Amino acid sequence: DDNNHSTPFTSMSSGPSSALLVRQFVFLFRKHVDLLLAHQPRAVDVPMTLFRCTQDPGQTPAKQTQMVTTWQSVCRNVIDVFSIPATHNTVLNPPHINKVANILKLNLN
Secondary structure, rough: OOOOOOOOOOOOOOOOHHHHHHHHHHHHHHHHHHHHHHHOOEEEEEEEEEEEEEOOOOOOOOHHHHHHHHOOEEOOOOOEEEEEOOOOOOOOOHHHHHHHHHHHHHOOO
16 A cells, blocks of 8 residues: 555654754755865776666666766776676665675685
């Protein structure tokens, strides 16, 4: 039933405390967006392992190349790229997580 889905606001009662919680949520959200927009990543000199999810909607070879190029702008070392037949939202679920874990084990040793 679609009416039984919970949200952060499901358990809030109406009244001043609910309005205060919403204002706090909006304030915190805006602060996080401000921090994200102000962040200037610095280049690092470490090896990097990049997992490319090949099943994401709209994923094209050009977008995949752009993703690697973007990471190369902040990584002064080798970037090992591994394609995982998953989406961004499913890559950490079985069976994909097993492949991710095995790749990480090999690259961390």
